[in-house]
Amino acid sequence: EVQLVETGGGLIQPGGSLRLSCSASGFTVSRNHINWVRQAPGKGLEWVSVIYSVGSTYYAESVKGRFTISRDSSKNTLYLQMNSLRAEDTAVYYCAKDLAVAGSGGVFDYWGQGTLVTVSP
Amino acid sequence: EIVLTQSPATLSLSPGERVTLSCRASQSVSSNLAWYQQKSGQAPRLLIYDASNRATGIPARFSGSGSGTDFTLTISSLEPEDFAVYYCQQRSNWPLTFGGGTKVEIK
Numbered sequence: 001e002v003q004l005v006e007t008g009g010g011l012i013q014p015g016g017s018l019r020l021s022c023s024a025s026g027f028t029v030s031r032n033h034i035n036w037v038r039q040a041p042g043k044g045l046e047w048v049s050v051i052y053s054v055g056s057t058y059y060a061e062s063v064k065g066r067f068t069i070s071r072d073s074s075k076n077t078l079y080l081q082m083n084s085l086r087a088e089d090t091a092v093y094y095c096a097k098d099l100a101v102a103g104s105g106g107v108f109d110y111w112g113q114g115t116l117v118t119v120s121p
Numbered sequence: 122e123i124v125l126t127q128s129p130a131t132l133s134l135s136p137g138e139r140v141t142l143s144c145r146a147s148q149s150v151s152s153n154l155a156w157y158q159q160k161s162g163q164a165p166r167l168l169i170y171d172a173s174n175r176a177t178g179i180p181a182r183f184s185g186s187g188s189g190t191d192f193t194l195t196i197s198s199l200e201p202e203d204f205a206v207y208y209c210q211q212r213s214n215w216p217l218t219f220g221g222g223t224k225v226e227i228k
Contacts, residue, residue, distance in 0.1 A: 037165075047210075094165075099176075
C-alpha cells in the first residue's frame with residue numbers, strides 16, 4: 001500500500017529555515033516523480049516543486065532560489081529545504097506522488113496528510 | 122502561467138442531484154487536465170486525469186469531459202460523501218496550476 005507521511009512543520013520566524021521530510025512506503029521514491037504542493041489556510045492548492053525519477057528538479061517562481069527539493073534513496077524519503085521563509089509561505093505542505101514514472105508527469109495520485117508550516121514573528 | 126477559472130464558486134445541492142462543475146483555462150491545455158476532491162481537513166484525492174480518465178477506485182458516477190480550454194466534471198447522482206471542494210489542475214505548461222475550487226455543499 002502506498003503511503004506518504006510528512007513531518008517537520010512548525011512555527012518559524014520570518015527569514016528562518018525549516019526542512020520538511022516525506023517518508024514513503026509501498027513504492028520507491030527514486031523511481032518516481034514526487035512533488036510538493038502547498039495550501040495556505042482557507043485557500044486553494046499551489047504546486048511548489050518536483051523531483052523527477054531521473055533526478056531533475058523544478059520549482060515554482062515563488063520559491064525558486066529559496067527552497068530545495070531532494071531525496072535520500074537509502075531512507076526512501078523526500079525532503080524540502082526551505083530557507084528565507086516569508087509570511088506568505090505559511091501553508092500546509094503536502095508531498096504527492098506522480099501517477100507517471102517517466103515523461104513530464106504532473107498528475108498526483110497519492111498524497112500525504114500534510115504538515116503545517118507557520119511563518120510568524 | 123495558465124490560469125484555471127472554476128465556476129461556480131459554490132453549489133448548494135441535495136443528495137441524488139446531478140452536478141456539473143466547470144473549469145476554463147486561459148489557453149489550451151489539450152487534454153492535460155485533472156480533477157481532485159478535497160474534504161475538510163483531508164488531503165486532495167485524484168478523481169480524473171487527462172480530462173476523462175477515472176483514477177483507480179473512483180466510482181463511475183464521476184466523469185470528466187472536455188479538451189482545449191473548457192472542461193467539465195460531472196457527478197451523475199450526488200452521494201452524501203461527495204460534499205467537498207473540487208479542484209481542476211493542468212499539467213500542460215509550467216508551472217503546474219490549480220483552479221480556485223468549487224465547493225459543493227448540502228442544500
